[in-house]
Amino acid sequence: MFGVQRTRTLLGPADPARGAPPEAPRLSAAELITWAEATAEPNAGPAAVRRDARLPRRMVLATGAITLAAGAMAVIAASEVLVEVEPGPTDPPGAAAGRVLVPVAYQPGTDEAAGPRLRALADTLVDAAYENSVGRFTYHRRQVWGDPVMTSPDGRFSVAFSEETEVWWAAGEPGRQTTVMGEREYPDQASRDYWAGRLQVSATASADALTLPPFEPAALPSTRPELSRMLMTELGAAGAVGKQTSKVFGRYAVARQTRAEILRILADVPGFRWRGEVTDRAGRDGLAVTFDDREHGQQHLLIFHPRTGELLAWELLTLGPVRMNAYVLILETGRTDRLG
Numbered sequence: 001m002f003g004v005q006r007t008r009t010l011l012g013p014a015d016p017a018r019g020a021p022p023e024a025p026r027l028s029a030a031e032l033i034t035w036a037e038a039t040a041e042p043n044a045g046p047a048a049v050r051r052d053a054r055l056p057r058r059m060v061l062a063t064g065a066i067t068l069a070a071g072a073m074a075v076i077a078a079s080e081v082l083v084e085v086e087p088g089p090t091d092p093p094g095a096a097a098g099r100v101l102v103p104v105a106y107q108p109g110t111d112e113a114a115g116p117r118l119r120a121l122a123d124t125l126v127d128a129a130y131e132n133s134v135g136r137f138t139y140h141r142r143q144v145w146g147d148p149v150m151t152s153p154d155g156r157f158s159v160a161f162s163e164e165t166e167v168w169w170a171a172g173e174p175g176r177q178t179t180v181m182g183e184r185e186y187p188d189q190a191s192r193d194y195w196a197g198r199l200q201v202s203a204t205a206s207a208d209a210l211t212l213p214p215f216e217p218a219a220l221p222s223t224r225p226e227l228s229r230m231l232m233t234e235l236g237a238a239g240a241v242g243k244q245t246s247k248v249f250g251r252y253a254v255a256r257q258t259r260a261e262i263l264r265i266l267a268d269v270p271g272f273r274w275r276g277e278v279t280d281r282a283g284r285d286g287l288a289v290t291f292d293d294r295e296h297g298q299q300h301l302l303i304f305h306p307r308t309g310e311l312l313a314w315e316l317l318t319l320g321p322v323r324m325n326a327y328v329l330i331l332e333t334g335r336t337d338r339l340g
Contacts, residue, residue, distance in 0.1 A: 098159075098183060098184045099183065099184075099185040099186065100185075100187075100189050100191075101145070101186065101324040101327075103317060103324070104278050104279075104280075104288060104301060104303075104315070105278065106275040106276060107275070107276040107277060110276035111274070112274045113273065113274065114289040115268065115272070117274045117287075117289075118264070118266055118267035118272070119263070119267045121263055121287065121306075122259075122263035122264050122267070123260070124307075125259060125260050125307070125309045126308055127256055128253075128259075128308040128310050129334070130253050130333050130334045130335055131255065131256060133334055133335045134335055135334075135335035135336035135337040136170045136335075137168045137173075137175070137335065137336050137338070138170065138252065138253050138333075138334075138335060139166070139168050139332070139333065139334040139335065140165075140167050140250060140251070140330065140332065141164065141330075141331045141332040141333075142165050142167075142328060142329060142330055142331060143162055143164045143182075143282070143328075143329040143331055144162070144163050144165070144327070144328050145160055145161075145326065146160055146316070146324070146326030147160070147326060148160065152194060156191075156194075157191040157194035158186070158187055158191050159184050159185070159186055159191055159192075159195045160184070161182060161183065161185070162181075162183060162185055163182065164179070164180045164182060164331075165179045165180075166178045166179075166340075168336070168340060169215075169217070171216055172214050172215075173214050174211055174213060174214055175211070175212035175214075175339070176209070176210070176212060176339050177209070177210045178209045178210075178340070179207070179208045179210075180207045184199065187324040187325070188323050209340075217251075221258075222257065222258050223261075224265065227258070227261055227262060227265060230244065230248065231245060231248070231265060232244050233265060236270075238269050238270065238271035238293075238300070239291055239298065241265075241266065242266075242272075242300040242314065243300070245262065245266065245311060245314070246328055246330075249311035250311075250330055253333050253335060254310070256309075259308070259309040259310065260309065263309055266289070266302075271292075272291050273289060273290050273291070273292070274288075274289055275288035275289060275301075277306070278303060280312050280313045280329065281313065281327065281329055282312075282329050282331060284305075284312055286303035287303065287304050287305075287306050288301060288302065288303045288304075289301075289302050289304075290302075292319070297318060297320050298316065298317065298318060298319060299319055300314070300315075300316060301313070301314065301315040301316075301317070302314055310330070310333070311330055312330060313327065313329050313330065315327040315328070
């Protein structure tokens with residue numbers, strides 16, 4: 001995330017608070033949003049969908065100032081390939097390499113209605129690793145990219161830092177969240193070329209820890225009608241259902257029978273297409289479905305574990321031209337008695 005010190009580094013001499021003592025640590029925007037999502041009611045209604053339909057927050061670097069702006073969100077397919085980009089000949093000495101993100105590669109001929117395949121997967125699920133563990137805390141480790149994003153003044157070129165978060169929570173007890181900012185990643189090569197030499201940020205990873213106050217989360221339903229409401233299927237929008245699915249798997253340790261029911265619900269949502277076997281950004285094999293929102297020029301991608309049906313990744317692409325917009329990797333889910 002972009003903390004106070006990193007923001008001051010970016011501003012350099014233009015920092016109006018240069019020389020002033022730093023304030024006491026506060027919750028970052030990303031942490032506030034994460035906590036708000038964790039405590040929000042699942043049936044938030046259409047207003048929640050409108051909120052999710054915005055673009056990720058963008059930081060525009062211009063004339064020595066960084067401003068935050070909200071736009072309209074785009075959902076799209078992502079790639080399992082992370083292209084390592086070495087510093088180019090025009091880069092200044094010591095310029096850090098970055099990653100140019102590319103869409104997930106699908107198998108040829110894998111464009112069919114996803115319903116039958118999702119139902120078949122639901123019928124053959126096995127237990128996930130966390131279903132054999134015990135502990136009062138639910139644990140998740142995720143990697144995200146695309147919120148916030150820094151864009152050039154003309155809006156053409158962007159860059160964002162990946163973040164890895166770990167969250168421990170239990171109903172009615174204080175929890176914990178740690179966030180480590182990773183390396184810069186780019187939606188396309190042109191953005192990488194533009195930002196080379198313009199973004200002066202230390203290569204040292206930035207870590208933050210946050211104590212979460214006690215809260216009582218909404219219980220994860222197990223019946224089809226309740227799950228359908230949580231996934232907002234009544235809106236008839238596959239993109240919104242896909243996003244809600246990523247939130248459910250990113251918040252709960254979902255039981256096998258509930259995972260199967262979620263897959264069957266998705267199978268009945270019009271618009272999902274089967275993309276077959278893929279490899280996600282963490283190098284894991286999975287089964288992918290997509291939804292193309294042609295009206296908004298967007299594509300949503302969901303990748304599921306081929307045996308347990310766990311959601312491994314959700315990604316968002318912008319179509320025409322194709323470029324990455326955001327991704328979420330659910331790297332680990334578990335239960336433990338140890339906080340942090």
